[in-house]
Amino acid sequence: MDVYEQIKNTLGPLRVLENEPLSKHTYFKIGGPAKLFFEAKNVEDLKLAISTAFELKVPYVVLGGGANVLVSDKGFDGLVVKNRAAEIKLVGIKGTIDKNGKGVKNALVWTASGTSMNQLARFTIDQGLEGLEFLLSVPGTVGGGIKINAHFEVEKGEFLGNRLVSAAIFDPLTGEVKTVQKDYFEFAYDMSKIQQTEEIVLEAIFRLDTSKDPTGLWKRAMDNVKRRNEEQPIGIACSGCTFRNIEHEDAMRIATPNITTSTGYIIDKLGLKGTIMGGAKISTHHANFIINTNDATASDVIKLIRMVKQKAKEVYDLDLKEEIFYIGDFD
DSSP, X not given: OOHHHHHHHHHOTTTEEEEEEGGGXXXXXXXXXXXXXXXXXXXXXXXXXXXXXXXXXXXXXXXOSSTTXXXXXXXXXXXXXXXXXXXXXXXXXXXXXXXXXXXXXXXXXXXXXXSBHHHHHHHHHHTTEESSGGGTTOOSBHHHHHHHTOBSOGGGTOBGGGGEEEEEEEOXXXXXXXXEEGGGGOOBTTBXXXXXXXXXXXXXXXXXEEOSOHHHHHHHHHHHHHHHHHHSOOSSOEEEESBOOOOHHHHHHHTOGGGOOOHHHHHHHTTOTTOEETTEEEOSSOTTEEEEOSSOOHHHHHHHHHHHHHHHHHHHOOOOOBSSEEESXXX
């Protein structure tokens, strides 16, 4: 029995799909087939799938909501685990509760890594807890959000990592599951340590404060949603921002308006907004978004990315860094 049959037998022959098109599972609607595809419905499923692949030395990747990723046209020659482990619950409170149920200062919220960030935001707002309301309508899962340190208004310190207490992660070098504290991740803008170590978040605990204005939480969250919808393309296949924003020092050197670090501004000034390669196009709404307008391929997107990086280097001496992650063989 080969290793792929062993994976199917372990995870359940009826639950493992062969040659599943990954274009069905990404925001970009791009990507070739996965040799094997499995949906993890809870944390135990997730642990079993990746530990089995690890033990059998089969290449594997965990796919969350499918945002911030570009899958190769060739697909992925191994096991793709779709993380649908979605669950949230309160696991602790701090403060003295009076007879009216008031007095809680903050609370701990546990969530499985396959929970959508939007779902986590809704749960915490409904509980009257503030600190993650900026995640409302943000695509992707908690696991992916921790990996990229999801954020909204950077100047206000609205980073997912700021609220993290601890997380259980799978170590791809040892096959072990370990619990680590917030500092382990070495969070920075669009960054966490696990981008390099490729460790996988299984579950996480966040500490949130009790809002003094719980009715205002929804308004603040919806205002953020409105701003995003005005600034970014919606209702079309894309994978979020393509590039990270530039460094403050580079913004000062280039003398951007108000020293903006927006890479969208840079791409616009390069005259590349609206540029088309095959079925892929640099958005005319926000230049840091590449959109799939007509059955785009990963190759189309890569050509646009290379063009932008080359022009930014030639004109502004900028080394733009992608915000998206690549899955599969891109030669």
